[in-house]
Amino acid sequence: MMVENHLVHERCPLCGFASVVKLGDIAYVEPLVFSTREITLKNKPQLWKCEKCRSGFTQYAVPEGAAARLYESGAGNERWISKPFVEEKPDEVIRIMEKIIQPGSHLLDVGCNTGELLDFARTLGCHTAAVEYSMASGEVVKAKGHSFFASFNEADGVYDVITAFDLVEHLYDIPLFFMECWKKLNDNGLLVILTGNFSCFSAGITGADWWYVRYPEHIMFPSKRFFYSIAHFSVSHWVRTYASTKFYAPVRNRIFSLVKGIQHGNYTALPSIGPDHVLVVLRKCKNA
Secondary structure: OEEOOOEOOOOOOOOOOOOEEEEEEOOOOOOOEEOOEEOEEOOOOEEEEEOOOOOEEEEOEOOHHHHHHHHHHOOHHHHOOOOOHHHHOOHHHHHHHHHHOOOOOEEEEEOOOOOHHHHHHHHOOOEEEEEOOOHHHHHHHHHOOOEEEOOHHHOOOOEEEEEEEOOHHHOOOHHHHHHHHHHHEEEEEEEEEEEEOOOOHHHHHHHHHOHHHOOOOOOEEOOHHHHOOOOOEEEEEEEEEOOOHHHOOOHHHHHHHHHHHHHHOOOOOOOOOOOOEEEEEEEEOOOO
């Protein structure tokens, strides 16, 4: 399936700054799959970086409308099969989530896939709701008894916690997403994000070869500087971690991968020399 990947940005799509620089061409993982649909791209994608907020983003990305159709028709429940949340996520992530999810609170998980985070939240006495583009995954979530919305705009009500795990790297308008989350949160509500850490050591030394940018669904890579500058939110936790427990590796394996990759010119930071993801907990500021 040929896809026109012609989306480019003249300014940083995260902070709007005009000075942006190219880091290099991106070589996507082959076979090239978007969600669960095998595709061919017309243009060579590139990784660029903002000189102000230090975030990264993809130039020549798949446009938003085409991406939405690919997500809707894809079977995310087959590609991203998850273990129970407490087995899948690192201990530091579990500890933070147990601390911030209170019995009786209302939680909305955006981009929930098949709802493992929601299952975990329900064990803590939380009222759970989900947003998921994939209709196949949505059916699984509804069968588990979680409230379900096919889009973020459809999610009604006000929430104590909104979670977005492995999501923001897929978004086309991150500032808009944060503002919409602000509107849906109670006073002092929390927005909890897990994503690749573009400010980490591994990302810094690999650039466009970093494994996390080598998927066509991943197009935005916010930096630590960006997160700390988001309007109407304050950062209450910044926790360096991994995407899941399967990314842990013995130190000797990390060092061997680094040395071998540098020698052969194909280092992608897998396994990563250190934590390459971040759990960010943002608290809503009342005065916007």
